Amino acid sequence: MVNKVVVTFEEAVADIPNGAVIMVGNFAGPGGTPYYLIKALARQGARGLTIIANTAGGIGLTLDYDDHRVLFENRQVKKVIASFPFSTSPSRPSSAEKQILAGEVELEILPQGTLAEKIRAGGAGIPAFYTPTGVETVIEKGKERRYFDGRPCLLEHALKADYAFVRAHKADKMGNLVYRGTMRQFNPIMATAARVTIAEVDRVVEAGDLDPEAVVTPGIFVNRIVQVKEDPGFPRRLERSFWVRQA
Amino acid sequence: MVNKVVVTFEEAVADIPNGAVIMVGNFAGPGGTPYYLIKALARQGARGLTIIANTAGGIGLTLDYDDHRVLFENRQVKKVIASFPFSTSPSRPSSAEKQILAGEVELEILPQGTLAEKIRAGGAGIPAFYTPTGVETVIEKGKERRYFDGRPCLLEHALKADYAFVRAHKADKMGNLVYRGTMRQFNPIMATAARVTIAEVDRVVEAGDLDPEAVVTPGIFVNRIVQVKEDPGFPRRLERSFWVRQA
């Protein structure tokens, strides 16, 4: 039987070498962020990393918590590819922001939809695609412009990674993942685009315990599964479903 | 309240003009084929149609039934874009096959993955993309070749349609669709790529009656919903779930 469960977060990230390219699910708060995998990587200490994520960590949009900003604080990152890399509060710049402005970390900024589509392309074997987004803006710099039906578009290339850290609600032992509400964000596409995908989940169940119609990430995309063991204390009501019927 | 339900299949296809481009969900048998919408279009009689579908109808792979082959029999089609256009039985060529070989219907044949990705691109606002599939085959003819990381790829353009005929299991009145097993095939992507998407479903339910985590086609992609009123007699066990647990 296939069983992808790894007991500890330490084990799950142990083989990540210096210089690895890592995708990290993340968007506007701790929901759908692989919190413990990030912390384990901070302890593990691999350096010279390239991080692909929506933010560069610590943007302070909502809850203040330890997302991948800790990797910047530890100076483990050499490059970040993101759409929302800067703190929303000028008075509290993030570690990433300071390192980017000091030239210590390289930033590639992308429109969010282009970032998502590049990751999807990486998983889908599409080496490159055209998108209208970004023409005549800073995003166009260095990119090929081409017209389709008279509309200018930019050529964008696929993104792939060595590792993807994804956060899901439940996993079965074969690696099938289901999410909860807006947890999905970048997680399902990142799971397809990395050589090794590691999923942090609330609960591991047996194959057959997940509704096959509701599986979002097929198990073939997941290499390692780690179950969360403690409650980080974020507002969350796992006992309550988001499925509400009409009154 | 949004309510996209249309009572009859006749009404649902009434406005389709001559020359329309229509995507039709279809794959290896009647599962996921919008059987009654096709029949209604055959009765409605619009001509000069372009059909985008996996097959050109009547391939005889499994059950012999009236799929979009009836549109060819009626001589309503001028062009078909498909990956599997010919009958698998040389002794029983389909209507489409005869018309294609006689030069009466134009055929554009595509690899199935390229066909699917072109439709997905049409819905996703991606005007064109590169794929490795088809280089150095008949598919390359007239297409731009470009190398990515040394691998030759072909430029493929998005496909869009005026109408999409899709088959789903259930719809809520807002148009959210869930499928059943392998019904999905081309249906969810076609739903995104047409100006008007018409869904044929087993059952219409109220908003809130579908699990939001299991909705595959968001309602914004669906314009009209028609509920099937009779049993066409295909082998089907709607009372039985495909969700099986370990013994």
Add this chain to the structure above:
Amino acid sequence: MKERLSREAIAMRIARELFDGAVVNLGIGIPSLVSSFVPEGMTVIYHTENGALGFGPVVGAEEMAEKADIDLVNASGQYVTPKPGMCFFHHAESFAMIRGGHVDITVLGVLEVNEKGDLANWMFPGRGVGNIGGGMDLAFNARKVIAATEHTTKDGKPKLVRQCSVPLTAPECVDLVVTDIAVVEVTGKGLVLKEFAPGWTVEEIQALTEPKLLVAPDLKEIQLL
């Protein structure tokens, strides 16, 4: 100085642009207030970049203890509420909706808009950095782009300008600008003043606007309801 519309009143005016069944994505700031003013009985389907459609209102401060859940948030990270008929999807599907033209209306904040409808709104003023986020895809691809803004900056400088001085979000994307003193339509001929706030004259509005305003034949006072 004449009275200007409040941020809420700007949002109220924008809410009049919505229609039943509209798929709407609201940016942060004034745009986020629009959802409070949707007419009774009209269904508006809200889209959020992080993968939800058709969710309900933001969780109010008083309900926080009972309803806040990090797994149900909008693109600003605000807790929102579940609603019958909503659904979830991932980021590539979410932006496939935006890029594919399936979002009917987006309402975005503004640093500058010019007379061609170029929008600049992503660079933090004075910081030399900024977040592109989902705004660029929305500005390029939503069917209708409404810019929501005060008519002038805090130091009284026009935000409707001849030439944008900061990096663009998208060229020629804005359809309608709703400010605290005017409603201005972007047309092929230039900016057309369609509506004015109570008490404001064309000349007074023009004085706070860099490009020359054309005046609509049916110019009228802004109606909020």
Add this chain to the structure above:
Amino acid sequence: MKERLSREAIAMRIARELFDGAVVNLGIGIPSLVSSFVPEGMTVIYHTENGALGFGPVVGAEEMAEKADIDLVNASGQYVTPKPGMCFFHHAESFAMIRGGHVDITVLGVLEVNEKGDLANWMFPGRGVGNIGGGMDLAFNARKVIAATEHTTKDGKPKLVRQCSVPLTAPECVDLVVTDIAVVEVTGKGLVLKEFAPGWTVEEIQALTEPKLLVAPDLKEIQLL
């Protein structure tokens, strides 16, 4: 004439190429028989183009009345059975898996294979038409492509040829050819004969093969189990 392996025996030999957890897509004909010979205790995850992974065996003739359901079929339209851990997805996701290199092994039928591993299998012989279907994406993109075939055509002509005479499915895609008399590996140096059917000599196999066969140092008789 010496005895040749049955279609089932070819499938048995191919089953030995599978591994635990392998993601496998089987074409129609001989390839579809492979699933019957997976060793006990090994989990193979079957992929079908129409959007399922991890489903169970084909419904047998005797179970048809009880189990056939048009909503659970494989790419050949055969009814298959549900299995714990399976999942469903749409066609674009299905081919994203194939194109993205997530299918470990595909087993495909053959009209002709040449010494570079070019595969031709989509044109109906003699009809001048054919169905590309999902085979082209699989041949181009699966991690390992196994060609399953009789060694010669019905009229005794070699199917391992110097130059393909019919339109290609994909160039340089085949890794391993398993026939009714031999197992042949496609290498940068040419075709390498790895295994022979019981009783067959290298010379006899070469006589039915157009390109020159290199002989593996560890040449051995085909083992089926």
